[in-house]
Amino acid sequence: MTRTAFAMGSATFLAVIVAGFLSAVWVDRHYAAAGSAMTSASACVSDDGSWNNWIWANVPMLSPKCPKR
Known part of the structure; x- marks a missing residue:
């Protein structure tokens, strides 16, 4: 070379x-x-384990729980 x-x-x-x-x-x-x-709010996990306010397929593992309404 x-x-x-x-x-x-x-x-x-x-x-x-x-x-x-x-x-x-x-x-x-x-x-x-x-x-x-x-997204209007931060990503969170609802009581049934589904993700809210997250547009991507992969989600952060330690996301906070959604506030109770």
Whole structure:
């Protein structure tokens, strides 16, 4: 392997890593903004174990119980 080939491979690898990081940051910001606009209260667990005010399929494990009405 020549120095030129090694340098091109390293630059390509670095560019892919940076692009992946930047796209992950964008996706996190995009969906966090959409999620906060769609929910009116914080996520909570009702007495029957169902989730309220949570738009994503995955939910936080230690979410608080919903207040009694």
